[in-house]
Amino acid sequence: MYLSWIDYTVFVLLLIFSCGIGIYQGCIRSKQTSTKEFLLANGRMKILPTAMSLLASLTSAASLLGMPVEFYYFGSMLVYCVVPWFIGTYLTMKFFIPKFHYVGNASIYAYLEQRFSLTIRILVTGSFILVTILSMATILYGPSIALSQVTGLNIWLSVGLCGIVCTVYTSIGGMKAVIWTDVIQASIMFIGLTLSIIFGFIDLGGVSKVFEIVNNGNRLQFADIRLDLSIRYTFWSIFIGVIFSSTAQYACIQTQAQRYMCVKDTKTAQRVAWTNYV
Template identity: 55%
Template structure:
């Protein structure tokens, strides 16, 4: 195996140019023709009359970021198929969201769902929640812009800064001029590209591996096929409980109280259409997660006796999939470019949705409440929203350059989202189901939980104790021309990290899959306890 023989040809670059050009054309069409996005309802809500199917595909594309495409195969490679229980979490979340949250939000009719926090509790808490959402989403967008570009660049030779700037500028361009309609229709195109890239890698992967039976034999021998881990140990990365409890809270937080998703529920013309959209979104999401799991088994079948990371063929685990594709697609000009376009689709779809949603909450939750006596005209609000989209896109590009410390982008995305979204989700549960909880109780619960969640997240990452202890067996026996002394030394050093005698290390060792569940539970419990002492 030699990375020197792997490179991008001109057909691959043609595929990338066509992909980025098509995204720009969609933005130009909706920004310069048609209704030209001249009102806030058009720019932020797609006029409120989008079709159900494109909205569903936009919901899917927003949730399925590049971290999904690159991260899930790695999780299957290292930890086996227990991750796939997470698919059930999305189905449970879809049922609860479609029957509880979508009807409620449609009834309220707010452009930003965080207006409900002010209606139920206070303006101060609304602004605090909005700022938490903004910070977490900007971090998320920076991660999914930088991480995939770096992973692709180090395997394919694609310049990382060129990739970041190209993706960031194109995304900012079509989002700022085309508004929500451009975001939704580019999401539709990007959804097709993501599926096409993954399906082709599976078909060719099975062909190269010798068939489905051969792949399963290798996976079973390597202990990668496992669906029966029912351990209650919270430090184990994936068990049935982490998926059904932690995973469901994560999926519910993403589906029900993130503005990136709820804004789309308001883009269709009825509650029934929104409910259909989330179920189609869930079907597509579960299907793609399953396909990514199959890719993980294919990658293990190919590298089961020569781990690319320990063999130093790659420097990061999220480069496994690009390496696999470069070797699998090398005989077919242009297909590697298609795969890179698929990964970029995952980034662009999530970033464009994030930029549009942040512009929405800044206008609705911060600007309007604080400038209530001087609210600008609808036309001026639209112009301001477009300029904010430009600034947010450029800020994402800038922050992406500061993300060089990243390792596993899937873990980072899950950890940050679970940490910051969980207290917000807990607030909505308190508001919807516990009328006794007042503003003071809600504020105490929210801020205590937020501080606790951040403490655990930062502590786990700075002590490196969140690093998994139960990676399934990996081998380098099939490698050739390796510096085995370096490999042994690296293994010893990585284990010595955990010899720190710290009182809080057991807390930091909890699987990141529990972050969402812990945050929601803590918010609700503190809110209910405080309500007993703070009055009704």
């Protein structure tokens, strides 16, 4: 079953708005005359849009498609992620964000050169580029498969279209365009998820019916504290693993950490991190 005209309209408008934001930020509102303006928005971004951009950059379409599957097959232990995420956010806010603003460089890996050597910086930067290329391939390919199934659009055309649109608004509008486009995308994701939950409850007969089905299927799991490495999700694997993974995502990846530099000072950047967590 293909999408309706409403779905196509939303999809096309999203692409048009994304390109339009890039053109507006790069050619009309500002000429992007400096590197700081292009890469860091001159440090003038507000807390809420920056936090929403941080959220959107961490929540890919692959995550939206994959997380429900994880819950369906492996139960609800993943809800414990909120606790280690809090710790990861605190570590980022307390130790990393002040250092980013102290160094004052668009690249967070500049500190590695100051602290260690140019060789270390090049190695870490090269690793980041390689990981980003591989992850972006997955992020683009997975949703493109889903899009091709519901639209009949050729999968490679879908990949190319999304890639071209993102390249256009990023290269023209810089970080301002990226952040404001992320705001639109985050809003659409939030609305879509909310409506999916509401209509899902309605279609299945209400909240109580949903929890009855989930309970009968043994999907409500909140007390697995076994120290068994063969089990996919336990309290300990989630608690320990997500502390490291969330800290790495929030503080050690250029695409995320660069957003902390788009606000005026350290305290504002710390508020961005907390707002993103909430």
